[in-house]
Every structure is written in C-alpha cells, then in structure tokens.
Amino acid sequence: METNKIMKFTLKNSTAVLFVLLFIMFGLIAPRFFTLKNFQNILSNSSYIGIIAVGMTFVLLTGGIDLSVGATMYLSAVVCGKLINDLGFSVTSAVLISLLVGLAVGSVNAFAITKLRLVPFITTLITQTIARGMGLFITRSIAVNYPDSVTLLSTSKLFGFIPLQIFIFLFVVFIAALVLNRTRYGRQLYAVGNDLESAMKAGIKCERLIASTYIISGFLAALGGFVTITQIGRVNANFGTGDEFDAIAAAVLGGASLFGGIGTVFPGTILGTVMIEMIQAGLVFANIDLYIQPIIMALIIFSAVFIDSMRTMQIKKLERRNILKA
Amino acid sequence: MADIAFAFKHISKRFFGVHALKQVSFELERGKILGLVGENGAGKSTLMNIMGGVLQPEVGTLLLRGETYRPLSPLDASCAGIEFVHQELNLFTNLTVAENISINSFPCMRRTPFINKRTMHQACRKLLESLNLDIAPTMLVENLSPGERQLVEIAKALSTDADILLFDEPTTSLTAKDTENLFSLLRHLRDAGKSIIYISHILADVQKLVDDVVILRDGEVMGGGPIGDFPIKRMINLMVGREINHLFPEKTPYATDTVILESQNISEPGIVRDISIKVHAGEIVGMFGLMGSGRTEFARMLFGVDSYHEGEVLVQGKPLPRHKPEQSIRNGMAFITENRREEGLLMDYPIIENIGLVSLPDYCAKVSRLVDSKRLFRRANEVGTSLKLKCNNLKLQKVKSLSGGNQQKVVIGKWLLKDPSLLILDEPTRGIDVGAKYEVYLIMERLASEGSGILFISSEVEELIAMCDRIIVWSQGEIMREFVRDEFSQESIMRIAFRQELDDDADIEVATYGNE
Numbered sequence: 001m002e003t004n005k006i007m008k009f010t011l012k013n014s015t016a017v018l019f020v021l022l023f024i025m026f027g028l029i030a031p032r033f034f035t036l037k038n039f040q041n042i043l044s045n046s047s048y049i050g051i052i053a054v055g056m057t058f059v060l061l062t063g064g065i066d067l068s069v070g071a072t073m074y075l076s077a078v079v080c081g082k083l084i085n086d087l088g089f090s091v092t093s094a095v096l097i098s099l100l101v102g103l104a105v106g107s108v109n110a111f112a113i114t115k116l117r118l119v120p121f122i123t124t125l126i127t128q129t130i131a132r133g134m135g136l137f138i139t140r141s142i143a144v145n146y147p148d149s150v151t152l153l154s155t156s157k158l159f160g161f162i163p164l165q166i167f168i169f170l171f172v173v174f175i176a177a178l179v180l181n182r183t184r185y186g187r188q189l190y191a192v193g194n195d196l197e198s199a200m201k202a203g204i205k206c207e208r209l210i211a212s213t214y215i216i217s218g219f220l221a222a223l224g225g226f227v228t229i230t231q232i233g234r235v236n237a238n239f240g241t242g243d244e245f246d247a248i249a250a251a252v253l254g255g256a257s258l259f260g261g262i263g264t265v266f267p268g269t270i271l272g273t274v275m276i277e278m279i280q281a282g283l284v285f286a287n288i289d290l291y292i293q294p295i296i297m298a299l300i301i302f303s304a305v306f307i308d309s310m311r312t313m314q315i316k317k318l319e320r321r322n323i324l325k326a
Numbered sequence: 327m328a329d330i331a332f333a334f335k336h337i338s339k340r341f342f343g344v345h346a347l348k349q350v351s352f353e354l355e356r357g358k359i360l361g362l363v364g365e366n367g368a369g370k371s372t373l374m375n376i377m378g379g380v381l382q383p384e385v386g387t388l389l390l391r392g393e394t395y396r397p398l399s400p401l402d403a404s405c406a407g408i409e410f411v412h413q414e415l416n417l418f419t420n421l422t423v424a425e426n427i428s429i430n431s432f433p434c435m436r437r438t439p440f441i442n443k444r445t446m447h448q449a450c451r452k453l454l455e456s457l458n459l460d461i462a463p464t465m466l467v468e469n470l471s472p473g474e475r476q477l478v479e480i481a482k483a484l485s486t487d488a489d490i491l492l493f494d495e496p497t498t499s500l501t502a503k504d505t506e507n508l509f510s511l512l513r514h515l516r517d518a519g520k521s522i523i524y525i526s527h528i529l530a531d532v533q534k535l536v537d538d539v540v541i542l543r544d545g546e547v548m549g550g551g552p553i554g555d556f557p558i559k560r561m562i563n564l565m566v567g568r569e570i571n572h573l574f575p576e577k578t579p580y581a582t583d584t585v586i587l588e589s590q591n592i593s594e595p596g597i598v599r600d601i602s603i604k605v606h607a608g609e610i611v612g613m614f615g616l617m618g619s620g621r622t623e624f625a626r627m628l629f630g631v632d633s634y635h636e637g638e639v640l641v642q643g644k645p646l647p648r649h650k651p652e653q654s655i656r657n658g659m660a661f662i663t664e665n666r667r668e669e670g671l672l673m674d675y676p677i678i679e680n681i682g683l684v685s686l687p688d689y690c691a692k693v694s695r696l697v698d699s700k701r702l703f704r705r706a707n708e709v710g711t712s713l714k715l716k717c718n719n720l721k722l723q724k725v726k727s728l729s730g731g732n733q734q735k736v737v738i739g740k741w742l743l744k745d746p747s748l749l750i751l752d753e754p755t756r757g758i759d760v761g762a763k764y765e766v767y768l769i770m771e772r773l774a775s776e777g778s779g780i781l782f783i784s785s786e787v788e789e790l791i792a793m794c795d796r797i798i799v800w801s802q803g804e805i806m807r808e809f810v811r812d813e814f815s816q817e818s819i820m821r822i823a824f825r826q827e828l829d830d831d832a833d834i835e836v837a838t839y840g841n842e
Contacts, residue, residue, distance in 0.1 A: 182440045184432040187425050191418040198416035202429055203401040261420045 011311040015255060016267065018304055019275050026282035033285045040163070044231075046277035047169035048073075048224040050270060052243060053250040054176045055220030057269045058213040060251055061180075061193045063260025064113065064120040066217045068105060069247060070240035071131035073225035076101040077235045078135040080226065081144035091149050099222045105131050106218020110211035124214075128244070136237060143236040151233040165227045172220065177266035189213070193260030250276055253304050276301070329356040330392065331521035332377075332408075332490055337386035339372055339545075341727075346372045347383070347545045354490070359512060359522045361532040361553065364542035365565055365731070365759040370525050372545075374492060378410055379403045390490075409488035413495040413757070414667065415479050417467045424450035424463035427482045453481050458507050472499040480508065484515070491515070492523045497531065498757050509535050527759050529558045543567055566761050573760065574792035575767050578775070579811075580608035581795050585643065586748045586779035587659070589628060592637035597623050598803045601637070605748060605779040610770060612790035613783045615800030615823055621783050622664055623803075625750050628781075629661040630654045641748065655684060660741035664752040664783075670737040673726040677717055680725050680736050681706040685743040709739045714765060731762025738769060749773060752783040767793060787816050799823050 010017050026033045052069050059066045080098035083089040089097070105127055112123040158167045180186035192199045192206050199206050224243075229235060254272030256263025263269070279300055283293045332354040339347040347369045354360045364370050375381040377388065379397030388395045390406055397403045403410075417426050424446050425432075433445040450463035459477050467475060476499050483491060493512075497505045512522060512535065526532050532539060533553060540550035541564040548564040549556070556564075584607040592601040598620045605611050613621045626632040628639055630649040639646050641657040651661070663669040671680055682689065682702050689702040706720055713735045717723050725736055734754060741749065751770070755763045770780055770793060784790050790797050797809045799822045806822045 178440070182443075184434070184439070184441060187421060187432065187441070188429065190420055191429055194418040194420045195416070198418065201400055201412075201416050203404055204430065261418075 007314075011314050014307050014311050015253060015271050015275070015304065018307070019271055019278075022275065022279060022282065022300070026278070026285060030282075030285035030287075033282060038281065038285075040166075042274065042277050042281050043166050043169075044163055045281070046273045047165040048227045048231075049243065049246050049250060049276070050169050050273040051172050051220050051224040051227060052217075053247040053254075053269045053273050054172055054265050055213075055217035056244075056247040057251045057254075057256055057263050057265050058176070058180075058189070059120075059217050060248075060256045060258060061189050061260060061263055062210045062213050063193050063196070063258075064210065064213065065124065065248070065258070066109065066214060067121065067124040067244050068109060068128040068131055069217060069221035069224075070243040071128040071135070072102050072105045072218055072221035073228070073240035073243060074235070075105065075131040075135040076222035077225040077229050077239060078138055078144055080229065081146055081235060082138060084147060084150070085144070091147075095226055098226060099219060102218040102220070102222025102225070103215060104218070105221075106215035109214040109218065113214060114207040114211045120214075139237070141237040143234055146229050146233045146235075150230055154230040165231060168223065168227055172223070173266055173270055177264070180265055185209070185212075190261055193262070195261075246276065249301055253301060255308065275304075330354070330389070331356040332391075332395075333389040334373070335387045335389060337373070337376060337383045337388070339376065339381065339383050345545050347376075350386070350542075350545070350547055352540045352547055352550055354521050354523060355538070356521050357516055357519050358537040359516050359524055359535060361536035361539040362523055362525045362542065363527070363529065363532055363539060363561055363565060365729075365761050368542040368565070369545040370542060371494075371729075373542075374410065374494060374525070377403065377408065377492065404486070404488075407487075407489040409483040409486050409491050411480050411483045411491070411493045411496050413498065415475050417475055417479060417482075419468035420466070422464050422466055423454075423461055423470075423478055426467055426478060427453065427485050429482075431486075449485075453485055457481055457484075457511060473501060473504055476500055477504060477508075484511075488520075490521045490523070492525075494525045495527065495757060496524075497526070497528065505531070527757065529561055532561070533558055541565055562760055565759070573764065574789065575764070575771050577792065577811075578771070579795060580774045580777070582607045582609075582777070586641070587628070587781070588640040588643075590638045590640070592624065592627060592634050592639070594623075594627065594632075594634045594636075596803075598627070598634075601805060603798060603805070605781055607747070607777045607779055608774050609796070610774050610780045610782055610794045612794035612797040613781065613800060614785070614787060614790055614797055614819055616785075619800040619823070620803040621800050622752055624800075625661065625752055625781070625783060628654075629659060629750060631661075655744065658744070658747035660684075660744060660746035660749045662737055662741060662749065662751045662754055664756070666733055666737050670740075671725050671733060674724055676719075676721055677710075677715075677723055677725055677728070677736055678703060678706050678720045681709065681720075681739045681743060684740050688744075705743060706739070709742050710735075713739050713742070713769065715739065729762075731758040731765070734758055734762065734766065738766070746778060748779045748781070750781045750783070753785065754782075755784070755786070755789060763789075787819055791816065791819075801825050 032038065052073070056066060056069065076098040079101050080094045083094035083097060084091060109124055109127055112118045113120050153164055156164050158164065180189065188199070188204050189209055191202070191204060192209050196206060225240065250272035251263060251269045252258065252272070253275060254263065254268030254270065256268060276297075279297055280293070283296060288296060330353050333352070335351050337347050337350040338345065350369070350373065362370055362373070372381065376383050377397075379399045379402045382398070395406060397406065418429070421429070427450050428446055432441045433449070434440060435442045447463040454461055454463065457477060457480070459474070459481065461470065461474060461478070467478065470478065476496065480496060496508065500508065512524070516522060524532065524536055536553050538551065539553050539556050539561065541548045541556070541561055543565055585604050586607050587605040589601055589603050593599050601624055603611070615621050623632065627634045630646070630651045630653060633648070639649065641654070641659060644657065646653050646657065654661070667673060672683070686697060689698050689705075690696065691698055703720065710717070710720060715735045716732050717728060725733060728736065738754070754766050758766070767789070770782065774780055782790065782794060791814045795811055797814065797819060799806045799809065799819055801823055806825070809819060
C-alpha cells in the first residue's frame with residue numbers, strides 16, 4: 001500500500017520529479033551548476049519564454065492554440081524601437097504603445113476565431129505571417145538597436161536584488177495563477193476547456209472567454225518582447241522565430257493538455273519553462289557539443305511528454321476500483 | 327381556480343416537415359409534480375427544449391404564471407426560474423463538485439473578484455446534506471461514480487432556487503436507495519411550493535411519485551389528469567396506441583450443443599476471479615449482478631477491449647490469445663456496449679456512417695480499396711428496415727437527432743451488418759421505452775433462431791427471466807451460481823446476487839428499470 005502511494009505521487013508529479021532528477025544530475029556533472037549566479041541566470045533567461053507560456057496556457061486551457069506569439073513579440077519590439085529611435089517617443093509611452101500592438105494582434109485572433117469561427121491553428125498561423133510581415137516592412141529587415149535607456153532597465157533591480165525581468169515574470173505568474181484558481185473567470189475557463197457544449201448550456205459566455213485568452217496571449221507576447229529587448233538591446237529579422245513552440249513545449253511539459261481543460265500556470269507551466277532553460281544551461285555546463293545540444297534537448301522533452309502520457313494510464317490503473325473481495 | 331405555474335397552449339413544431347408536436351396543450355399546477363410520459367420520439371424532448379429556450383415553437387404560446395413567456399436561450403429560461411436536469415450530464419469533470427454547482431454564481435469575497443471558497447464549500451455541503459449525499463465539495467467530478475454524478479447534477483439544479491424544475495430521466499444511473507432519496511426530496515420540494523415536471527420511462531416510478539400525468543404519443547397529447555385515473559396499463563395503452571398484453575415475446579428455446587464462445591478461468595487481479603462460461607449457438611445467456619459486480623468488465627475482456635491476467639477465451643473452439651477487438655470481430659463477435667452515447671455511436675455523424683463503421687472493410691472494392699457506398703447503402707437500408715428503424719434519411723440525418731430507442735437500433739444494426747455468430751449485449755434496453763424494448767427483444771429472439779449465441783447483460787431480472795435460457799449470477803467479480811430456465815425465480819436470483827446476506831427489507835442496491 002505504501003509503495004502504491006509513492007508510485008501515485010511520483011506519477012502525479014512526474015514533471016517535478018524529472019525536474020529534480022535533472023537538476024541533481026547536472027549538478028553532479030558540473031559542480032559550478034549549483035551556484036546562485038547560475039540559478040539567477042536560468043530564471044532570468046526563462047523569464048521571457050515564461051511570460052509567453054503563461055499566455056499560451058490560457059489559450060491551451062480552452063483547447064485552442066496561438067502560433068502568432070513569436071511574431072507578435074517581434075512586431076511589438078520593432079514598433080517600440082522605431083517609436084523611440086525615429087519618432088522621438090519617450091521610452092514609457094513607446095513601451096505602452098508596443099503593448100497595445102500585442103493587444104491588437106490578440107484581438108484580431110480573437111475576432112477571427114470567435115466571430116468568424118475560423119480554426120485557431122490556421123488563424124494564428126495567418127496572423128503570425130502578417131505580424132512578421134508588418135515588422136519586416138517597417139524595418140526593411142534591418143536590425144533595430146535600442147538606446148541605453150532601454151537596455152539599462154535590465155540591470156535595474158527591485159528591492160535591491162530582484163532583476164526587473166524576473167520581477168515581471170514572477171508578477172505575471174502570480175496574477176495568472178490567482179486569476180485561474182481563484183476567480184470566476186478562471187474556473188469558467190477550465191469548464192469551457194472541459195466541455196464546450198455543457199458550458200454553453202450552463203449559460204457561460206464561452207465566446208467571450210475564448211476571445212479573452214487570445215487577447216491575453218497577445219498582450220503577454222508583447223510584454224515578453226519588451227523583456228527581451230531590455231536584455232539584448234537589439235532586434236534582428238528573425239527575433240522571436242520559433243518561440244511559440246518553446247512556449248507550447250513549456251506549457252505541455254508543465255502538464256497542459258492540447259485538448260483543453262487541463263493545465264496550471266503555477267506550478268505547471270513555470271516548471272516547464274524553467275526546466276527547458278535549465279536543460280539548456282546544464283548542457284552548456286556539461287560541455288556538450290553545441291550542435292548536439294538541440295537533439296538532446298528535444299529527446300528530453302520527448303521523454304517528459306512520453307512519461308506524461310504513460311502516467312495517465314498508470315494512474316487510472318492504480319485508482320481503479322477493486323471489485324473482488326479481499 | 328387552480329394556481330397554474332406553467333401552461334403550454336396549442337404548441338406545434340415541425341422538423342423536416344414532420345410534426346414533432348401537434349397542438350400540444352397542458353398545464354402544470356403550482357406545488358404539484360406532473361409526470362410526462364411517452365415513447366421515445368413522442369415529443370417530450372422537443373417540448374422540453376421549447377420550454378428551455380433551445381427551440382422556438384412555430385405555433386402556440388407558453389404562459390409562465392399567466393404571462394406570455396418567450397425564451398430565446400437557456401439563459402432566459404434560467405432567469406425566469408426554470409431549471410432542467412437533463413438525462414445527459416452537463417458536468418465539468420476537471421472541476422470540483424462545489425465549483426460545478428456554483429459555476430455561474432461563484433460567491434466572491436467582498437469587493438474583490440476572488441471566489442470565497444469557504445462560503446462556496448459551506449453552501450455546497452449544506453446542499454449535499456439535504457440530498458443525503460456523502461460527497462466532499464472539494465472532490466473532483468471525474469472521481470465520482472455515474473450515480474454520484476447524476477446526484478450532483480440534480481443538486482446543481484436545486485441550488486438555483488428555481489420555481490419550476492424539470493427532470494428528464496434523472497434515475498437512469500441511480501441505485502434504488504438513491505432513487506428513493508431523490509423522490510422524498512422531490513416531494514419535499516413540492517410541498518414547499520415548487521412545481522416539477524418529471525419525465526421517465528419507468529412508469530412504476532411515475533405512478534409512485536407524481537400528482538398528475540400527461541401522456542404523449544407522436545407529438546400529440548393522448549390523455550392526462552390525476553395519476554389515480556391512470557393505472558400503468560392505461561398509460562401504456564395510451565403511449566403505444568395499441569393494447570399491449572405482453573411485455574416480452576414468447577420464449578422459444580433455440581439452443582444447440584455447439585459451443586460458440588467459451589472462457590476458461592479468466593482472472594484479472596482486483597476485477598474478476600476464475601471465470602469460466604460457455605455460450606452455445608442459438609442460446610441466450612443472461613448475466614445478472616449488482617452494479618460493479620464485474621459483468622461489464624468481464625464482457626470487455628471477452629471482447630478484447632481490456633486485458634486479463636490469466637485464462638483463455640475460445641471462439642468456436644479456437645483460442646484467441648491476448649486478443650484485441652479486431653480479432654474478436656474477425657471471429658464473429660459483436661459487442662453492444664452499455665453507453666451508447668459514449669461508446670456505441672458517433673453522435674455527430676449520419677446514420678449510414680455509424681451503421682457502416684464496423685463492416686466498412688467488407689464494402690471496399692478489391693484492388694482500389696475504395697468504399698462501394700451504393701452496396702453499403704443498400705445493405706444498411708435492409709438492416710434498417712428489418713430493425714424498423716424510424717428515420718428520415720440514412721445519409722443525412724445525424725444519429726444525435728434520433729430518439730433513444732432508434733439510436734440503440736443503429737448500434738445493433740452496425741453489428742448486424744457483420745452477421746455475428748456471438749453478440750454481447752450490455753444493458754441494451756436501458757433508457758428506451760416499452761415499445762422499443764419489445765423490438766429489441768424480438769431482434770434477440772430472431773438472432774437466436776438464426777443460430778447466434780447471445781450474452782445478455784442486464785440489471786433487470788424480469789427481462790432476463792423472460793428472455794434467457796440460462797442466467798449467470800455475479801457478485802463481487804465472481805460467478806455465484808448459474809440458473810437454468812426451470813429454476814428461474816426472481817427471489818432466488820436476487821438473493822444469490824446479494825450473497826444471501828441481507829434481510830428482505832434491506833436496501834436493494836440494484837438499478838430498477840422498467841418495472842412496468
């Protein structure tokens with residue numbers, strides 16, 4: 001009975017268990033991995049994907065998908081840079097406008113999906129192309145550089161020790177987790193993802209809820225873009241390309257289902273994000289060949305998702321009712 | 327003058343040009359329980375959908391407390407104080423019981439958007455207590471049994487403080503004890519001044535519970551009035567439109583000595599132990615047991631859906647080691663599952679797609695493997711006719727739009743296309759009306775006469791006694807005893823199923839269907 005319980009716990013928290021295992025493994029390979037500096041780097045590097053992945057989790061919860069986040073990140077970053085460099089906007093107003101760009105792309109997705117009833121996959125693929133196209137049109141594919149006033153933000157620390165990007169990341173996670181777990185909106189989102197037809201019959205305003213998730217996702221993509229430019233100070237033409245897949249991977253690694261209704265921001269998606277970043281850092285520390293790293297990365301993600309699908313079956317078996325008398 | 331809570335006045339509605347409702351008028355008095363009975367397809371669901379704002383009538387008016395009522399959506403109905411408990415459950419399995427109950431009315435902490443969990447759980451606990459339900463409000467719905475889920479669904483409707491409550495077959499997965507519980511609660515609500523419409527096929531329940539009854543047939547009101555004027559026999563006659571003298575066909579034994587299906591010492595830890603059975607050609611073998619006695623689980627193993635740890639399944643003398651449903655089908659087995667909605671049908675697909683589902687490979691051209699849809703249609707049509715399937719268009723009509731009895735015929739038809747030599751029928755008459763039940767029995771008789779073996783799982787002793795050559799009684803994953811036809815007796819079968827441990831008046835935890 002006790003082993004049964006341990007089994008159940010391990011299976012139910014497979015991502016967390018894997019996380020701890022990888023963590024110890026990297027630490028044993030490279031002792032330098034266990035330094036405060038390194039932890040801070042991992043957290044800091046995962047902040048922008050984490051922010052996007054939070055938005056992605058909202059979308060995935062309804063059973064949708066948002067492929068446009070990488071391009072949204074790019075477009076909003078470009079708009080921000082152009083406003084500051086060419087039109088002389090202040091950093092604050094430029095950043096606010098760039099966030100509006102994210103809201104706008106999200107709203108277009110929301111409109112197309114809920115009002116025109118297009119499939120999320122295709123809709124966001126289209127807006128992805130359009131957003132990137134607009135960004136390329138504005139920049140003529142020339143890289144945008146940001147003034148020091150922007151890049152210096154990344155060195156600013158809140159309360160003297162929390163770097164800005166980590167603070168934004170944690171703040172977003174905190175709000176998102178609160179919204180999903182403790183508000184009517186959040187719980188209804190889970191309901192919509194579980195059974196759309198029942199949700200409609202229950203009088204939940206499903207369209208509005210689904211629309212809102214794309215708007216949130218667009219906004220958080222733009223916020224993720226802002227966080228990145230403060231860190232790197234330069235945006236070239238392929239900025240954000242493929243980030244949507246990292247975000248999806250992070251959410252799924254954290255237990256979110258692509259069919260909706262299942263997933264959490266905290267601990268789920270956050271664990272997924274930090275885990276991806278930790279593997280990347282760990283591979284560097286372990287001196288793995290640069291060109292083999294992505295393959296190992298992909299294999300680890302594969303096994304995590306594979307374990308996840310196996311465990312669902314196992315949990316069912318363990319929780320099955322016992323008919324026979326003892 | 328009686329106090330009228332709700333009235334239908336000359337309601338008519340057509341689908342595909344066919345009248346679903348014709349000039350339907352009746353009234354629901356305040357503080358009364360009104361039974362609504364009729365065969366599947368008589369128009370009960372249409373009527374409900376009109377009341378709930380899902381459909382709009384073509385002709386006629388609805389009166390709510392004497393005033394015109396024209397709901398355009400389920401939300402309108404809800405706002406007007408009308409709540410429904412649908413036959414199919416509308417619960418969210420990923421949320422807790424309390425969250426499901428307050429999905430639209432979460433209590434919030436003062437001036438914040440945050441849910442006050444304590445208030446929510448307290449209210450929920452009180453509600454569950456009033457239903458005598460021992461479920462924690464924090465329990466996830468996916469961990470509840472079907473019966474518990476149905477009770478939660480009912481609790482949800484009661485939580486809204488609605489004036490008019492409508493129940494559509496609320497007892498299909500409830501035990502006798504829970505049903506009794508529900509009835510006393512409904513009576514209590516009635517006495518508190520609520521008005522209730524209760525739809526059911528179980529006429530004995532209707533007889534016991536309601537004050538007034540309305541009988542529908544083919545979209546028309548055939549009769550109605552105080553329940554005292556309508557004994558069960560009269561209700562049936564009005565529903566079916568003809569005199570029904572017997573509920574079951576005459577039993578003719580067709581059993582031969584040829585063994586079609588045999589299981590040898592099937593065991594699976596925690597589920598079944600050492601099960602050996604035989605089914606002969608032309609024989610109808612019943613399997614009786616309480617809910618969760620392992621009958622369905624065993625049937626799934628026989629068919630190869632679930633694995634078993636030990637033992638062997640032989641079909642026509644040929645062992646099928648570690649078989650999958652594919653091999654079972656190839657060897658002439660058919661499995662009509664318990665839940666036709668979830669496991670038996672593609673609800674959103676046309677009838678023809680459903681009927682052709684299993685035998686599609688048989689209707690493919692030799693080389694190109696393209697489906698010969700003309701041949702398939704011809705055969706599906708034949709089967710449909712032989713089953714007396716009532717539908718408008720095999721190719722266009724979705725299964726979802728059929729009545730329960732006709733849906734069940736589609737499931738059976740799907741397997742008949744394969745000409746099976748062995749059929750496993752798991753609760754084939756659950757949730758369908760008297761007329762459709764009789765037709766299902768006739769189909770079973772016909773198949774047995776043609777030499778098929780039938781394994782008939784049911785929770786209704788009466789139908790097993792009427793239909794079977796042998797009855798195998800299960801309890802807690804084991805076969806307790808086998809009865810041959812001469813020994814059939816309702817009492818001894820029940821007694822065995824309960825392991826003789828109970829007194830006569832103990833809770834009989836068995837679903838009681840169709841005592842009509």
